[in-house]
Every structure is written in C-alpha cells, then in structure tokens.
Amino acid sequence: MSDLKTLAEALKNGTYSRVVFMVGAGISTGAGIPDFRSPGTGLYANLSKLNLPYAEAVFDIEYFRQSPKAFYTLAGELYPGKFLPTKFHYLIKLFEEKRLLRRVYTQNIDTLERIAGVGADYIVEAHGSFAANHCIDCDAELATELLKLDMEDELVDGIPVCRQCGGYVKPDIVFFGEGLPDRFYDLWEQDCKKTDLIIVAGTSLSVYPFAGLPAAVPRRTQRVLVNQERVGDFASSPRKVDILALRACDVIADELAELCGWADELVELIRKGKEGHEAKNTDKGVGTKEEEKEEKEREKEKEEKEEEKEEEKEEVERVKTEDEPDIDEIIKDISKLKVAEKELAPTEK
C-alpha cells in the first residue's frame, strides 16, 4: 500500500495538478466547533433540553417547520465569525497557491474554507452556507443583518421571521429533505473526470449524494483518505492504490506539508490568517480599518485647522484688548479669519 511519502513525492514532481478535496466536519473539529452529537458538550446539553426526536432533526426541514428553535440554538453557537480555520484548511489554501487545487467540496457550513482565503470559485458548499437566508414559505430573502438581529431578539424567541408573510426564515443551508445546490451537480460533472487526485478528509461518508463522490471518480484517479478510520467506499470497495492516512486531519496537514517541503509556508499562512482575524475582531474589519484610518486623519487635519483658527482668533482678541488698534487693522484680521473659515468649510465627499 502506498503512503503519505509517496503522495508527497508525486506532488513535488508534478504528477498531480488538478486536486479535488472532499471534506467534512472532521477538518473543522480542530477549530473547536462543537459537535452537537457529542454528549458532554454545552451544545448537546442545550439541544437535549429541546427534546429533539433524534439529533439530526435539527437539520430536518419538516421538523424545522414545526419547531425552528432547535436549529437556531445550534446556529447561535455555530454562526460564522467565531472560529478560526484549522491547519487542514490552510493546507487546502496552500494547494491553491501552488496551483494544484481544482476544487474543494465541503459538507461544512462553517465557511472556514473561505475564511482561510480559498477563492470562492474553488469552493463548492455542498450543504449550503449562512451566506444568504430565505423564508421557507414564500422564499423571500431576508438580509443577514436582519437575521442576526432576530436571532438576538427575545421578543421573537430568537427565531427570524419573514417580513413579507411572517413565515420562518432559514439560512441557505441544505437540510435533510432538501436538494443540493445546482453548483454542486454542475461542477461535479466537470471535475469528476478531470481530477487526477482526490483527497477525502474528515468525513464519515455517510450522507448522500456527497458520500458517493469517491466511488464515482475514474480508476486512473488517485484517491487519498484522511480520516481516523476507513469509511465509505474506502472500506466497502477499496482500490489497490488508495492511500490511507488514518490520523487526525491537522496531523496529516503537518506531515504532508513537511514531506513536501512546505512546512514554513503553511506556518506563514496560519500566522497571516490569525493576524487578519485579530484585526477583524479589534476593529470592524480589514476593509473598514483603512477607512477608519482615513477618517482619523481627516479628523486630525480638521483639529489642526481649528487650532489655527483659535490662534488667529486669540490674536485678534489680543489686538483688540492690548493695543487698542485702529479699525482698519481689525477689519484686516477679521477678513483673514473669514478666509480661514472658508478653508475650513466641511468638504464632505
């Protein structure tokens, strides 16, 4: 059986150039995202109080129709922005930078691929995401800002409602009983035959149609499984050349980066990512940070001009009180002041 070292050699010598990742919850556990199925976690305890008929009911569209509270309890814990990508997410980003990435199919709704900086064109969020929200009755869209406000609003019990018809609103996450996004089927049709290496990571391959992807790739495509145990097609109909890396995803990210000679680059990506996240948390965001800086500069300029104005005023005052000057002098000073005032007029864009 081949191993990780063989894979690293092949990656280094350019054997593969169209790599497809297929990832699940296991790549995000290192980020601290709580697993709602695990007893002992706060999330599990919170959901238990809601008397779910079974754990997955939280993502069941029919259950949501009757009782949306369970989903919003979970959503409050999982809402994007709280968590940092893992090493494995940055490994995917590194594949993109090395021009080896063709696509990443993710079952996760945590958007950590995006947060790690992977380009949107490369990402297929097979189970949707929190990016937009729609009413489950009339399909009207609800802006994310409003959704978040409702989630915090005790008056509606934290459940966002449609402004058009009063129905329940849910983020565009694919629930059991709903179809996958068209993008998933459209791109898979192209990628399936064009990929030369698939890396399946952190998924139990138990939810279809996603679970069927590894079995669908041609025999010439190298398959790699990164997971704690053999799952899905890797267990039921393994291929002779399958590479199995049966350890935690982040451990494999480290090992593979090391074997490929990319360890420093991976560390650098993670460092930059953390920095960006911290900047976002202390300010309003990277984009607005610039604006804030500019705003501060504008304010400083204004203050300086105001000081100048004050000084001039004082001078006029002094002239008035100390020297008992002639009227012409005063008029001259006043007109000077007016010019200064004009210069100070607000120049709003």
Ligand SMILES: [Zn+2]
């Ligand atoms: Zn509606």
